[in-house]
Amino acid sequence: MPDYGHELLFGTFLTPDAHDPDRVVALAELTEAAGLDLATFQDHPYNSGFLDTWTLLSWVAARTERLRVSANVLNLPLRPPAVLARAAASLDRLSHGRFELGLGAGAFWDGVEGMGGRRLTAGQGVAALREAIGILRGVWDETASGPLRREGPYYPVPGMRRGPAPAHDINIWLGAYQPRMLALTGQEADGWLPTLEYLRSPDRVTANRLIDEAAVEAGRDPRQIRRLLNLFQVDVSADDRGFLQGPPGQWVDQLLPLVLEEGFSAFLIGRDDPRLIQTFGQEIAPALREAVARERRQSETTTGPVRSAVALAERRSGVDYDALPASLAAGSVEPGDREYEQVRHSYSWSGSPALVIRPRDAAEVVDAVTYARTQDVPLSVRSGGHGISGRSTNDGGIVIDLSRMDRVEVLDQATRRIRLEPGARWGHVARALAPYGLAMSSGDYGDVGVGGLATTAGIGYLVRRYGLTIDHVVAAEIVTADGRLLRVDERHHPDLFWAVRGAGGNVGVVTALELEAYEVGDVVHAQLVVDATDTAGLLHRWGRLVEQAPREITSFLSLFPNRRGNPPMAQVTLVYAGDDVEAAQSALSPFLEIGPVLDQQAQLVPYPAIVAPPGNQHRGQGLVDSHSGLLHHITPEAADVMATMIRSGDVMIMQFRSVGGAVNDIARDATAYPHRKQNFSVLAATVPDRRRQLDKHWAELYPYLDGMYLSFEADTAPERLLDAFPEPTLSRLRAVKATYDPDNVFNRNFPVPPALDARRTGKETNG
Structure with a gap:
């Protein structure tokens, strides 16, 4: 059999021993620590000596960060597929895409029947499994219209709501040995998961052939089906005593033909031996990966996913x-x-x-x-x-x-130095930093990604006390348009480092950021719901109070139009950056006078609690037309215009964010974000069919604005360029573009034209 070209996976097949549950969890954690990819567990619910496999999978997923988990294989007759589909999708979402579904048609029928399951013949088991796979994928397909309805003798589904969709495309791997199961694997599954000791070499060849033939007959490419293999009779502690019973080098030599000649690309060791697990992950897996990569280069084997x-x-x-x-x-x-x-x-x-x-x-x-x-x-x-x-x-x-690049690291707690990859979400960052007593102000929603915010500005709930997120960036790693990976800071490529902080999306792809966090534990978080009938007066009073408030106070105000005869409403969020409750109460109390308060609450909470990531699906469900601007003050005149906007019904939401304070302590030329005198950011958003009306209203407000917050602005017309980057910032940015992106490859953030004269301004230290 040929090499099917799949990326290699390595893992464990662990016993869910109910008598020593801590040990099996520790072995799973060791699986991750050893650098292995996958931990799998037997599923025999009728065995009183075993932990429930699904509960164990969930527990292990929660105790690990990178490790994939799967049953090996899940007992379908005792797990109805409609329920299983939702459980699988839920675990996959909770683990951020780390669940795979090893599935079996059933075995040990006395035990299944004893628990109330239905005894099936071999043929019935295959037919039931086929039905189940259709149900699983039907439930996961939230794009299909209408409820899921399936007729079948084993698992009828009269009508159920689809979803949730899993976080990633869950692989269905079948434990199969007999011809009908092997054919089903080729027709419907994503992988074949047998045990080596149950298959002689000729049987493996025959089984692969049957899978391939069934795949081709079903219109699939056989390379779509991964071949996995459980290995039980293995040992690294002895001299050569036979197949996979010897030192690591012997393993590599003996596993290599299974990859290159028989197409297996995943190996799972079935011994609860810590030393073996560690050796498998740290010595055998890297060496086999290297050997396979070398052979694939020489043979020019096609690798990667295969599509129908x-x-x-x-x-x-x-x-x-x-x-x-x-x-x-x-x-x-x-x-x-x-x-x-x-x-x-x-x-x-x-x-x-x-x-x-x-x-x-x-x-x-x-x-x-x-x-x-x-x-x-x-x-x-x-x-x-x-x-x-x-x-x-x-x-x-x-x-x-960049969502798969999501690591969060505390490099040095003493200096508060942290390293973030761009795909992390700020809610996850907050939770990761909290045990160290650290935080980073970063927007108002935990689902926001690190990369976009931390290269534009970063107006968060602590901004007046600690400044913008970019003000704490001390180094960045960035891929430039010519394919170089550079580390930039004040001494290395300082012009590019300047541009990354405020215009990062214009100059490359940032792959990591280093920042100096600050010490924050609990904060006082207050929310007010206010009748905004007197919209202009409310905005003016709120703005005046924000400017008068101590820097510990940061406030956001969201304004909504009248609906169903109700007056316009405002939701005001206030955060006091500290745990001094008396000082917070004194600073927050004046805001109760901004208008008729309909609801209020305030509490002392850990900072992560106010930016917890909700894990929303991204389906383009937001308001797709928005304008952004910056205000020095909310004057009565500007407030009148904004009140007209929200009362018109053409604007679905306006949000105001306080800046000023520590933001304005930074010199306007220190970063590519030059807006260091304004006190407020304002955003207005609406639905597509009211875009023209929004534009007209915005034109009325525009004379009162000075600059924009780039990430909230949908209009990238050339005439708006100077709002984002007023001179001399724009000329300096164009010079950086001429050096690092002369062909304007990165032109989506704003099409900043590189300077025609590509000569550098200033000096650069390359290190």
């Missing part, structure tokens, strides 16, 4: 899909792929890109940028957050989606 003819028909013109580097293939999603619906949109905007590339590290970002430059289509970069401006997706182009 139906999926290939969905490819778009203008993109050379076959030229995609092998390093990116496994993480890329095309329009015909099942995961496409989950990656095509941002939270706020709908998109239909021709290709979504999801790199795992900076080296793959280099490959992605280098490849994208060769394609004559738009290029968008997405860190994984909301994308309010609409620039993190596109139609017919390429999206480099």
Whole structure:
């Protein structure tokens, strides 16, 4: 059999021993610590000596960060597929895409029947499993219209609501040995999961052939089906005593033919031996990966995902899909792929890109940028957050989606130095920093991605006390348009470092940021709901109080139009950056006089509690037209114009964020965000059919504005360029573009034209 070209996976097959539950969890944690990819567990619910496998899977997923989990294999006759589908999707979402579904038709029928399950013949078991796979995928397909309805003798579904969709495309791996099960594997499954000791070499060859033939007959490419293998009779503690019973080098030599000649690409060791697990992860797996990669290079084996003819028909013109580097293939999603619906949109905007590339590290970002430059289509970069401006997706182009690069590290607690990858969400950052007593002000919503916010500005709940997020960036790693990976700071490429802080999306793809966090534990969080009938008066009073408040107070105000005869409403959020309750009460009390307060609450809470990530799906469900501006003060005249806007019914929401304070302590030329005198940011958003009306209202407000907050502005017309980057910032940014992006590859954030004179301004220290 040929090598099917799959990325290699390595893992464990652990015993869910109910008599020593801590040990099996510790072995799973060791699986992750050893660098292995996957921990799997037996599922025999009728065995009183075993833990419930589903509960164990959930517990292990919660105790680990990177490890995939799966049953090996799940007992279908005791787990109805409609319920199983929701449980699987839920665990996958909770674990951020780390669940896979090993599934079996059933065995040990006395035990199944003893628990109330239905005894099936071998043929019935295959037919029931086929029904179940259809139900599983039907439940997960939230894009299909109407409820899921299935008729069948084993698992009829008269009508159920679909969803939730899993966080990633869950693989269904079948434990199969007999011809009918092997045929089902080729027709419907994503993988074959047998045990080596149950199959002689000729049997493995025959089984692979049956799977391949069934796949071809079903219109599938056999390479779509991963081949996994459980290994039980294994040992690294002895000299050569036989197959996989010897030192690591012997393992590599003996496993290599299973990959290259029989197509297996995942190996799971079935011994609860800590030393073996560690050796397997730290010595055998890396050596086998290297050996396989070397052989694949020499044989020019095609690697990466294989798509069906139906999926290939969905490819778009203008993109050379076959030229995609092998390093990116496994993480890329095309329009015909099942995961496409989950990656095509941002939270706020709908998109239909021709290709979504999801790199795992900076080296793959280099490959992605280098490849994208060769394609004559738009290029968008997405860190994984909301994308309010609409620039993190596109139609017919390429999206480099950084959501898989989501590590959060505390490098040095003493100096408060942290390192963030761009795909992390700020809610996760807050939770990761909290045990160290640290925090970073970062917007008002935990689902927002790190990369977009931390390269634009970052107006968060602590902004008046601690400044913008970019003001705490001390270094960045960035891939430039020519494919270089640079580390930039005050001494190394200082001009590029200046540009990253405020215009990062214009100059490259940031792959990591280092910041100096600050010490924050509990904060006082207050919310008011206010009758905004006197809209102008409310805005003016709120603005005046914010400017008079101590810096510990940061406030956001969201204004909503009247609905169903009710007056306009305002929701005011106030955060006191500290745990001094008496001082907070004194600072917050004046805000109770801004208007008729309909509801109020205040509490002392840990900072992560106010930016907890909700884990929203991104389906382009936001308001797709928005304008952004900055105000020095909320004057009565400006307040009157904004009151007219919200009373018109043409504007769905206006949000005001306080800045000033520590933001304005920074010199306007210190970063590419030059707006260091204003005290407020204002955003107005509406639905597409009222876009023209919003534009007219915004034109009335425009004379009162000075600058914009780039990430909230959907209009990138050239005449708005100076609002984002007023001179001399724009000229300086154009000079940086001329050096690092002379072809304007990164033109979606705002099409900043590189300076015609590409000579550098100032001096640069390259280190």
